[in-house]
Amino acid sequence: MKICIVGLGLLGGSFALGLRQQRTDLHFIGVDKNFAHAQRALELGLVDATADLYDGVTEADLTVLAVPVDAILGLLPQVMDWLPPHAVLTDLGSTKQAICQLADQHPKRPQYVALHPISGTENSGPEAAFAELMPGKIMIFCDVEKSQPAAVQLLEGLCTQLGMRLRYLSSPDHDRHLAYVSHLSHVLSYALSLTVLDKEDDEKNILDMAGSGFASTVRLAKSAPEMWVPIFDQNRDNLSVALGSYIQKLQQYKDVIDQRDTKTSHELIARANDIRRVLAGIEKRATKH
Amino acid sequence: MKICIVGLGLLGGSFALGLRQQRTDLHFIGVDKNFAHAQRALELGLVDATADLYDGVTEADLTVLAVPVDAILGLLPQVMDWLPPHAVLTDLGSTKQAICQLADQHPKRPQYVALHPISGTENSGPEAAFAELMPGKIMIFCDVEKSQPAAVQLLEGLCTQLGMRLRYLSSPDHDRHLAYVSHLSHVLSYALSLTVLDKEDDEKNILDMAGSGFASTVRLAKSAPEMWVPIFDQNRDNLSVALGSYIQKLQQYKDVIDQRDTKTSHELIARANDIRRVLAGIEKRATKH
Missing domain, CATH: 3.40.50.720 (NAD(P)-binding Rossmann-like Domain)
Structure with a gap:
């Protein structure tokens, strides 16, 4: 063939x-x-x-x-x-x-x-x-x-x-799902990169202090614009909804931190920890081969 | 000793x-x-x-x-x-x-x-x-x-x-820097986890589609509340400023996507790609031992 x-x-x-x-x-x-x-x-x-x-x-x-x-x-x-x-x-x-x-x-x-x-x-x-x-x-x-x-x-x-x-x-389901589990990750990683690079203009050595946790969240920001600009554009409707939900979650968490509401902060993190079962599945697939 | x-x-x-x-x-x-x-x-x-x-x-x-x-x-x-x-x-x-x-x-x-x-x-x-x-x-x-x-x-x-x-x-410089290069990463990872877990309530199998990119950005959401709630609380002033900048960057990017402004989208990603030099430094430190 x-x-x-x-x-x-x-x-x-x-x-x-x-x-x-x-x-x-x-x-x-x-x-x-x-x-x-x-x-x-x-x-x-x-x-x-x-x-x-x-x-x-x-x-x-x-x-x-x-x-x-x-x-x-x-x-x-x-x-x-x-x-x-x-x-x-x-x-x-x-x-x-x-x-x-x-x-x-x-x-x-x-x-x-x-x-x-x-x-x-x-x-x-x-x-x-x-x-x-x-x-x-x-x-x-x-x-x-x-x-x-x-x-x-x-x-x-x-x-x-x-x-x-x-x-x-179906192709509509695909695009809606991928907005959440892939495209959103890329946007937030790019935005993290832009935020710390802007901050670096004022605080020269700030990125000397970055470790593996930062590296993990910002890794996708290395991805090329030639690939990702058209993905974001073709999936803009779904991505916009996902980004809207995400920004709302972040704003809520910011309010919880500003108000020193440590009880709610604890509840949110305990719920977020449930992602462990998802990550275990991804790792299992990755190590199977 | x-x-x-x-x-x-x-x-x-x-x-x-x-x-x-x-x-x-x-x-x-x-x-x-x-x-x-x-x-x-x-x-x-x-x-x-x-x-x-x-x-x-x-x-x-x-x-x-x-x-x-x-x-x-x-x-x-x-x-x-x-x-x-x-x-x-x-x-x-x-x-x-x-x-x-x-x-x-x-x-x-x-x-x-x-x-x-x-x-x-x-x-x-x-x-x-x-x-x-x-x-x-x-x-x-x-x-x-x-x-x-x-x-x-x-x-x-x-x-x-x-x-x-x-x-x-100095301890104030430390806390200000770490808000950007560590604490912010944790908040955004927790918020990503909460966003997709909420979405999963409606779309049962959405997380089956998650891959290594999603895993990388959401990995820190496994971190325990006992450790992170007090960090966020003690560094709340710096973290609030960092989170405010980050939410603003995300909102700007969302507007760019909504407006189909692919030229600006390309420029933002090209700038974000500059994080490669930071990641190269972190990897170099990690592999030196």
Whole structure:
């Protein structure tokens, strides 16, 4: 089987590397508008060959769009036009509703399967890719009832071989859930970074005192704008609601601190500690592989 | 030298374990009002013996208060009264101004040295202690001009043997800086946990979709209320200012998203990415040991 990966960064590269460890019968064609990235991906063994978009899509049995979500929207109609009758198309974008709505308008919609792997790091580019990124993680399949069963099965098979756990959601549910459990985390991490960097302008050595707790909450602020600006924009309605709830929670906690209401402060933290069971689940998935 | 550790949890236990790896001539006496913790600390080899507070303090050359910051305020006057003339007292509390102000009122103030190790995990109790917690991390010394030089030197020596990097601040500067680079991170992590747990009441499986990015930002929400409620309360003035700035940054970002101002969104993230240099410094310190 020939697989064309469009976008040779963290996700596309890791998807290819992970599969190459499991199977030797796959031929990977890499497409990247950044020539240096394409060359580097070839050197690193992420793909077997590089091609331009037309050649890649028309030669492959499966095309995987692993580019930022605004680029997915830009490429999708053209790639679907070029898609051979027997081929399958998927994308790994972090938003799904706008992408699925666009795909729905194309006559080849049944050949498309909407995916989102719950995996990533704050790094990007071909150098950031590694075979262990996806094994053990969740792959969300969206709106599968609109895809050919054979196309869904092909991707279920590949994701299972990759050691991923499959979940099924409608694209609106996906975007609403992800606003809370992923996109919100990124905004609050960026805002934390901006707050302390502003403060650093007045207090030169403040960040010398930062430790692992700060590092943990601010880590996502390393994530690239090219990826996250379009995610926030495509999921703006859900994210706005989630951010509104979060700001309200913070303001409530600030009031509790200002009023020295230590009893309520204790109750809020005791309730927040319940996140331990969620984190235990994430760690269990991560260490299973 | 006899060292009395009051509070046999993560910090007190790790301080003792770390020093025991470097030196064999230290005798550790453990004090904990929780009898089961004291017994467990003895079994785990954190200390050589257990004692009640009076015996521990009066027998030791150095007493280390490693309890929550409200308990430090509660114990400090009594422990200073009992402190032998040759002995040194320190504490490892995460706030310093209120504790130093209280110590300033005692005639034995010169025998006290105010410390704060920038190290920790979200876990607590004697089982959470490990020898590698403090090596490589920063130990902040506060208001050292109010301490006997010999007392400061004793602790500088021990912390250096532990592999820590020493920093010196006034207690007001300490609390102002830590509000931004530690206490704020904890509040925002608790608020994130509360926001998604509330949402989970409506959307049962939402947290199945959480990945490592969410885990990173919410990890500190596992931290115990017994430790953090009094820190927030003692540092409420600085924390309130930091939280106010942070909420303002979030609200600004929410407006940018709502207005679909992707140009400003890109600029904010590009600026936030500058946190990479800070994180590189923290990682460098952590991996040096």
